[in-house]
Amino acid sequence: MQETANITSKRRRLQRSPSPVSYKLDDEDSTYEPYIPVAQRREAKLAKLSSLGSNVDKEKSRKQLEELLEREDEEREEERRREKARRERTLLMEAQDVHSKKAAEDAKKTDVEKAEEADAEILAAIASRRKLASDLELAKGISYTDSLKTSWRAPRYIRERSEEQHQRLREKYHIIVDGEDIPPPIEHFSDMKIPEAMISFLKERKIITPTPIQLQGIPTAFSGRDMIGIAFTGSGKTLAFCLPIIMMALEAEARLPLVRGEGPVGVILCPSRELATQTYENVLSWATALAKDGKYPQLNTLLCIGGISMGDQSHVLNKGLHIVVATPGRLIDMLEKKRFTFNNCKYLCMDEADRMIDLGFEDDVRNIMSFFKRQRQTLLFSATMPRKIQDFAQQSLIKPILVNVGRAGAANLDVLQVVEYVKQEAKMVYLLECLQKTAPPVIIFSENKNEVDDIQEYLLLKGVEAVAIHGSKTQEERQYAIKSFKTGAKDVMVASGVASKGLDFNDVQHVIIFSMPKEIEDYVHQIGRTGRSGKTGIATTFVNMSTPEQTLLDLKYLLIEAGQKVPPFLQTVEDPRAAQGGSLKGCPVCGGLGHGISNCPKLEDAQRRQTASHRIDDGGGGY
Numbered sequence: 299m300q301e302t303a304n305i306t307s308k309r310r311r312l313q314r315s316p317s318p319v320s321y322k323l324d325d326e327d328s329t330y331e332p333y334i335p336v337a338q339r340r341e342a343k344l345a346k347l348s349s350l351g352s353n354v355d356k357e358k359s360r361k362q363l364e365e366l367l368e369r370e371d372e373e374r375e376e377e378r379r380r381e382k383a384r385r386e387r388t389l390l391m392e393a394q395d396v397h398s399k400k401a402a403e404d405a406k407k408t409d410v411e412k413a414e415e416a417d418a419e420i421l422a423a424i425a426s427r428r429k430l431a432s433d434l435e436l437a438k439g440i441s442y443t444d445s446l447k448t449s450w451r452a453p454r455y456i457r458e459r460s461e462e463q464h465q466r467l468r469e470k471y472h473i474i475v476d477g478e479d480i481p482p483p484i485e486h487f488s489d490m491k492i493p494e495a496m497i498s499f500l501k502e503r504k505i506i507t508p509t510p511i512q513l514q515g516i517p518t519a520f521s522g523r524d525m526i527g528i529a530f531t532g533s534g535k536t537l538a539f540c541l542p543i544i545m546m547a548l549e550a551e552a553r554l555p556l557v558r559g560e561g562p563v564g565v566i567l568c569p570s571r572e573l574a575t576q577t578y579e580n581v582l583s584w585a586t587a588l589a590k591d592g593k594y595p596q597l598n599t600l601l602c603i604g605g606i607s608m609g610d611q612s613h614v615l616n617k618g619l620h621i622v623v624a625t626p627g628r629l630i631d632m633l634e635k636k637r638f639t640f641n642n643c644k645y646l647c648m649d650e651a652d653r654m655i656d657l658g659f660e661d662d663v664r665n666i667m668s669f670f671k672r673q674r675q676t677l678l679f680s681a682t683m684p685r686k687i688q689d690f691a692q693q694s695l696i697k698p699i700l701v702n703v704g705r706a707g708a709a710n711l712d713v714l715q716v717v718e719y720v721k722q723e724a725k726m727v728y729l730l731e732c733l734q735k736t737a738p739p740v741i742i743f744s745e746n747k748n749e750v751d752d753i754q755e756y757l758l759l760k761g762v763e764a765v766a767i768h769g770s771k772t773q774e775e776r777q778y779a780i781k782s783f784k785t786g787a788k789d790v791m792v793a794s795g796v797a798s799k800g801l802d803f804n805d806v807q808h809v810i811i812f813s814m815p816k817e818i819e820d821y822v823h824q825i826g827r828t829g830r831s832g833k834t835g836i837a838t839t840f841v842n843m844s845t846p847e848q849t850l851l852d853l854k855y856l857l858i859e860a861g862q863k864v865p866p867f868l869q870t871v872e873d874p875r876a877a878q879g880g881s882l883k884g885c886p887v888c889g890g891l892g893h894g895i896s897n898c899p900k901l902e903d904a905q906r907r908q909t910a911s912h913r914i915d916d917g918g919g920g921y
């Protein structure tokens with residue numbers, strides 16, 4: 299009996315000892331009484347009463363007791379109500395306190411801080427864009443976690459190098475990488491397991507050692523990895539994404555030759571017909587060089603752009619198809635008409651990718667992705683890729699690797715940038731003078747199609763051999779302009795933005811920017827038509843009162859970044875953010891260094907275009 303009592307008292311002590319969750323209550327509130335339900339209390343009191351065994355009328359006592367208990371209950375209830383009201387009052391006061399503190403903090407915030415908060419809100423709104431994947435994948439919740447498997451491996455002696463050695467090599471070439479299990483950089487084409495015939499062909503064209511984007515980008519793409527490749531204009535990105543597609547097509551053909559109705563194995567998307575044509579010609583020449591060697595099969599490549607008759611390429615469509623180079627509009631048309639399918643397509647590359655996944659083309663890209671029937675390798679390349687687009691793209695790729703040579707959007711350092719203040723009415727005359735600065739070939743850029751025509755007309759009148767290209771010209775006129783400028787038959791090409799992205803003309807000496815584009819990215823692409831492939835070039839830009847101050851600021855920062863001379867009139871352009879003590883970070887939407895997101899011309903333009911709901915490509919990219 300004694301033992302039982304001990305155990306019971308021990309148990310009680312144990313029950314009272316603080317549990318990890320309730321210790322605060324036990325420690326701090328010594329008046330705490332555990333709650334006993336009313337019925338239980340009532341029973342206990344009645345039991346106590348009957349145990350007294352008095353002679354009083356038990357029924358009467360029961361009634362009195364019940365009244366007493368009811369009164370007690372009411373008093374307890376009243377006390378509980380008062381306690382609740384007191385707590386609610388305290389919470390309300392706390393909330394009011396927090397609110398007034400926030401209002402006081404807001405009042406203390408500078409305009410810059412408020413602007414930064416507004417920027418963050420806009421950024422968050424853009425970040426909520428739908429993932430870049432096909433609607434089918436999104437609807438079915440399909441997402442892949444592993445990169446595409448390929449048989450390619452770096453040579454053993456390179457694989458055996460330590461990660462520090464790889465990193466040292468990257469640092470030597472100013473390559474910044476980001477991602478998991480990054481393949482090693484390879485300094486020589488001969489170590490990349492590229493066919494000898496290809497190496498000899500490249501050598502004939504003075505392509506002897508890989509450029510930085512190639513020495514990290516080619517092994518990355520050969521390994522089957524998704525990647526974002528960013529490198530300045532004229533740095534050889536085309537070879538970095540074409541070689542992998544060629545090798546993949548050769549491998550597919552060697553496994554099982556493709557027959558009519560099969561293929562393509564891979565597709566390259568470009569934002570303009572001209573760029574697609576140029577890339578197609580490159581692929582064609584590299585594939586032909588391999589076939590000529592006799593050891594490799596002839597690959598069939600299709601150019602799929604608007605403005606041309608696809609019937610002219612029926613000989614390609616009548617055989618197994620290996621590679622398609624396309625602009626989005628015509629590609630979608632061909633896929634919808636089932637002229638070919640993407641059932642076995644496993645390589646998608648987007649050149650000038652920021653433009654492709656930019657607000658205007660986004661839905662086209664998603665539509666194209668919906669034709670893929672299996673996992674693909676996706677590669678995005680550009681000289682400009684603002685942080686926001688990089689982030690957006692990264693969530694759409696599988697274990698992506700970012701290969702970055704220099705700051706995305708930085709100007710090519712081989713271009714000498716000269717910015718001149720020229721009054722609007724003096725521009726045409728000064729242009730003639732400016733043309734004397736260098737020997738031809740020269741490209742003149744204007745943002746306005748009518749102005750392009752006016753400049754060409756003026757130059758022709760003055761006896762300058764000039765051709766013109768813009769989105770309203772017919773495809774024949776555009777092809778003629780490109781061809782005659784490329785072959786050197788014409789000295790000067792006057793162009794709107796359509797010719798700025800990615801086009802590779804031999805040895806352009808001088809780029810004249812007659813009217814400064816609003817978006818600094820466009821400027822970077824335009825001046826990038828010179829100073830290519832390690833050569834130097836000059837870019838002269840006309841600005842005046844009609845150039846928006848913000849554009850001038852973007853330009854000023856870009857010149858400073860590239861170590862170029864900042865002319866006195868640009869030096870006087872003040873950054874309002876600096877005056878207010880705000881941060882001078884570049885715009886995450888367009889990469890411009892002279893403004894924040896809330897003043898981004900690209901965003902404004904995209905919003906305007908979305909409202910007008912028509913396409914982005916200056917008449918050249920789509921169908």
Ligand SMILES: Nc1ncnc2c1ncn2[C@@H]1O[C@H](COP(=O)(O)OP(=O)(O)OP(=O)(O)O)[C@@H](O)[C@H]1O
Binds near residue numbers: 509800
């Ligand atoms: N490894 C190399 N060595 C020397 N020249 C090269 C090499 N790779 C490519 N080139 C040449 O450099 C020129 C520019 O290459 P490409 O057009 O691929 O540049 P890009 O980086 O795509 O430029 P953009 O951003 O303007 O499109 C081409 O004429 C090409 O033949």
